[in-house]
Amino acid sequence: MKHLTDIVLLGDPRLYEVCEAVKKEEVPALQETINDMANVILEFRAKYGAGRAIAAPQLGVMKRLVVINIDRPIAFFNPELFDCSEEMMEMWDDCMSFPDLHVWLKRHRYCKMRFRDENWEEQVWDLADDLSELLQHECDHLDGVLATMRAEGNNALRWVKRDS
Numbered sequence: 394m395k396h397l398t399d400i401v402l403l404g405d406p407r408l409y410e411v412c413e414a415v416k417k418e419e420v421p422a423l424q425e426t427i428n429d430m431a432n433v434i435l436e437f438r439a440k441y442g443a444g445r446a447i448a449a450p451q452l453g454v455m456k457r458l459v460v461i462n463i464d465r466p467i468a469f470f471n472p473e474l475f476d477c478s479e480e481m482m483e484m485w486d487d488c489m490s491f492p493d494l495h496v497w498l499k500r501h502r503y504c505k506m507r508f509r510d511e512n513w514e515e516q517v518w519d520l521a522d523d524l525s526e527l528l529q530h531e532c533d534h535l536d537g538v539l540a541t542m543r544a545e546g547n548n549a550l551r552w553v554k555r556d557s
């Protein structure tokens with residue numbers, strides 16, 4: 394079982410790599426990674442009060458795999474975004490790989506995401522607002538792109554002060 398301390402942090406070269414597509418036959422062997430990812434989200438949320446999703450490279454697994462754990466864990470294999478709206482939204486984004494930093498950036502308000510589910514069925518989700526920005530963030534990880542690279546303006550990085 395992997396834990397919070399296994400999260401790959403800002404500056405680690407693995408976060409800047411393009412991940413490999415998952416093949417159908419790799420899915421059973423990735424189940425342990427999916428469980429680890431779901432667990433790390435819960436641990437992160439218990440410590441920081443936020444955190445809904447993680448990409449495999451953040452645990453050092455260089456595969457195109459994202460897990461969200463909001464009500465229950467859901468795995469997305471080989472997710473691809475398309476039909477991204479021209480309408481953008483601006484926000485402070487955060488990341489488990491740099492939990493004390495917020496980044497001001499823009500994301501598409503709407504997009505669609507094609508992916509394979511755990512039964513290797515192709516699915517398409519329509520994404521808006523919170524889920525749209527969340528999955529844009531996670532899909533960026535699979536291409537080695539971090540929120541810091543999308544920072545908008547000279548005052549786009551904000552240190553988060555914590556009590557403990």
Ligand SMILES: [Zn+2]
Nearest residue numbers: 487488489490
């Ligand atoms: Zn992130």
